[in-house]
């Protein structure tokens with residue numbers, strides 16, 4: 001196999017992976033699936049390529065003659081589709097998040113372990129120029145032992161909410177709890193350090209009128225304070241605060257590296273500030289700043305999210321093709337990125353107490369969660385459904401969703 005034959009589920013975010021295959025040497029697009037018939041038809045017209053087969057039904061789509069699927073469907077529904085794809089003998093690239101509850105986590109990891117197939121978690125924020133450089137220097141030992149880190153993914157989605165929820169009151173984005181969509185802020189810190197989270201305390205910001213107007217039931221933003229296996233601490237914050245910020249900072253025993261702040265207008269995740277000592281007994285307070293570029297920088301640069309959208313799918317294809325250098329995120333690491341947000345909400349629902357995070361590399365750690373269906377999706381959690389906001393679901397009038405749907409329809413005329 002020289003090129004991975006890929007099928008993409010979901011034409012929204014999935015478009016990024018569809019576009020990747022247009023120029024890629026290591027991938028070929030063969031099928032696309034989306035049950036939104038009108039959107040699928042538009043995509044077919046735009047792509048205008050007779051070699052691609054289009055499906056509305058996932059169960060038909062996975063019978064297509066291909067090697068791998070990209071799951072860019074709803075963020076809370078990846079696990080059941082990943083399991084079906086693995087059972088059909090397909091490699092899986094999963095968009096964020098990996099699962100929505102712990103029962104799914106047990107089922108997914110156990111399915112992956114049955115197969116000799118690649119599962120890669122698409123946490124693209126690990127592959128931005130700044131986070132890649134942080135990882136490179138950390139792994140070279142330049143920062144010493146990891147002591148403290150911060151990750152921020154603040155994205156005020158109000159201006160695009162109509163397009164990304166289509167006025168659907170049951171859309172996962174409207175039902176997410178504050179600490180659900182947590183892996184853009186936590187993930188890079190885990191990928192840089194390869195340290196496992198063991199404990200978390202969670203916080204949510206106060207519900208406000210801006211998110212009510214969006215139709216969102218959860219708090220605007222969530223925070224996790226996480227203890228890692230070596231005793232280091234992480235602070236992660238993410239959500240719909242008013243202004244955007246993608247920012248990472250890590251402190252080691254020999255120095256600090258951080259990305260530029262968005263408001264500094266210094267190309268944020270494309271620039272780093274590095275402040276290193278020669279060793280742990282010398283103190284040099286002079287920082288240096290630069291825009292890191294690796295050998296794939298020029299190829300990746302035009303892709304979304306600071307080029308990171310290129311690296312995730314490129315590395316997935318390389319991994320499937322057997323390249324031992326391919327930098328992908330397996331299911332255990334994906335859970336190290338996801339569990340802190342999930343258990344942070346358990347912490348929030350219990351007044352902010354610290355909560356232990358299991359390690360699913362250990363089979364015995366899975367037992368307590370085999371039937372644990374707690375989440376905010378009523379279809380899946382049934383009588384175990386969590387409120388989306390810890391103080392109870394806010395009241396949102398149906399007219400709000402009707403107005404949002406009207407905006408979406410107008411935008412897509």
Ligand SMILES: NC(=O)c1ccc[n+]([C@@H]2O[C@H](COP(=O)([O-])OP(=O)(O)OC[C@H]3O[C@@H](n4cnc5c(N)ncnc54)[C@H](O)[C@@H]3O)[C@@H](O)[C@H]2O)c1
Pocket residue numbers: 009010011012013014033034035036039056057058071072073074075076095096097122123124164165305
């Ligand atoms: N990594 C990133 O930077 C990033 C950015 C945006 C979105 N995402 C992720 O991408 C995924 C998709 O997000 P989105 O923004 O496109 O919005 P979305 O979740 O609303 O879109 C999902 C798409 O999949 C289709 N779909 C859902 N279930 C399906 C099924 N069972 N069969 C066929 N089609 C189905 C829907 O019709 C829709 O077009 C989510 O998991 C989200 O978290 C990641």
